[in-house]
Amino acid sequence: MSASARAAHGHTPAAWTGVIIAFIGFMISGVAMILPNVLLVWAGFVVVVVGGVVGKAMQMAGMGKQPSRHQAQVATEKPAAVSVS
Numbered sequence: 001m002s003a004s005a006r007a008a009h010g011h012t013p014a015a016w017t018g019v020i021i022a023f024i025g026f027m028i029s030g031v032a033m034i035l036p037n038v039l040l041v042w043a044g045f046v047v048v049v050v051g052g053v054v055g056k057a058m059q060m061a062g063m064g065k066q067p068s069r070h071q072a073q074v075a076t077e078k079p080a081a082v083s084v085s
Contacts, residue, residue, distance in 0.1 A: 015059075
């Protein structure tokens with residue numbers, strides 16, 4: 001993996017927002033398990049799912065990692081036929 005691919009891994013507003021919302025949901029569920037409150041556990045799980053949906057929506061809105069031109073070129077190229085002699 002190239003250094004530029006590692007440097008840009010997940011450092012986007014969409015990724016950070018989704019992870020922060022999901023983390024808050026996990027914290028809510030964790031506290032609710034200590035308090036024995038089943039309703040709050042499920043509310044925390046809902047917040048985790050909302051974090052994933054928000055992150056994906058932000059990515060689709062253009063706030064996520066943009067595909068590189070190199071990956072687009074590789075995906076459109078057809079592999080050469082292999083001949084065995």
